[in-house]
Amino acid sequence: MADETRASETPRAPTSSGGDRPSMGDRPDRGERRPPRPGGPGGREGSGPGGRKFFRRKKVCKFCTEKIDAINYKDVRLLAQFVAESGKIVPRRLTGVCTPHQRRLSLAIKLARNIALLPFAGRAS
Amino acid sequence: MNRTYELMFIVRPDMLEEDQDKLISTLETAVTATGGSLKKSEKLGKRRLAYSVRKFHDGIYILLTVEGGGGLIHELERRLRVTEPVIKFLTVRIDEEQKRLDKIKAIKDARRKTSAAPPPVEAAAEPAGEAPAATA
Numbered sequence: 001m002a003d004e005t006r007a008s009e010t011p012r013a014p015t016s017s018g019g020d021r022p023s024m025g026d027r028p029d030r031g032e033r034r035p036p037r038p039g040g041p042g043g044r045e046g047s048g049p050g051g052r053k054f055f056r057r058k059k060v061c062k063f064c065t066e067k068i069d070a071i072n073y074k075d076v077r078l079l080a081q082f083v084a085e086s087g088k089i090v091p092r093r094l095t096g097v098c099t100p101h102q103r104r105l106s107l108a109i110k111l112a113r114n115i116a117l118l119p120f121a122g123r124a125s
Numbered sequence: 126m127n128r129t130y131e132l133m134f135i136v137r138p139d140m141l142e143e144d145q146d147k148l149i150s151t152l153e154t155a156v157t158a159t160g161g162s163l164k165k166s167e168k169l170g171k172r173r174l175a176y177s178v179r180k181f182h183d184g185i186y187i188l189l190t191v192e193g194g195g196g197l198i199h200e201l202e203r204r205l206r207v208t209e210p211v212i213k214f215l216t217v218r219i220d221e222e223q224k225r226l227d228k229i230k231a232i233k234d235a236r237r238k239t240s241a242a243p244p245p246v247e248a249a250a251e252p253a254g255e256a257p258a259a260t261a
Contacts, residue, residue, distance in 0.1 A: 073217070
């Protein structure tokens, strides 16, 4: 758009606009020169043989789909699904949990750890 | 003075049933003395602990739901700290969470009611609303 206005404004002096062009026209020129990037390195093609950089699979938040509102620190079975073998809380990019639920979940897990329902480290016996 | 707390504590596994009841009643008197009320007391039974606490590997879990002011928990925790069989306790304030859950539930119920009886009310409202907008 900036290019178009400049061309309409200064049609008589192409040299001056030519001088101006590189500074203002850098943006569209750059976009033209570079080849259009593939949308995600093969991630959009499919979840199978594609690159493992971006989306491996469209994971959905378990709490959003099942409409679980309250994550209680007392139900160890639910919380243990989101805890690794070492006792660590699994990051949400692996479980697919959405951010507000992940925050509540981690709070519940920390409460459960404090009351010895879940271990701080090591296997949950 | 409407705070609701959930107090969960672990008692050593070799504590007798009547001693547990005695402890709960002691706490209850402390609660009512400060002007609160004990809403619910639950014994979750003996469980294996995830890690050893004071060299115990099992414990009896007891859950109390109390309602009262802020100083109430201070008093209860002081008592629990002193009581020898209690090896761990945790207090969680639940009235804010309960408020949030009730709000969500109210929204869901309202949505369910409106979806159950939509057409007469909305059909009457919509043309009335649309006609002036179309003319204007």
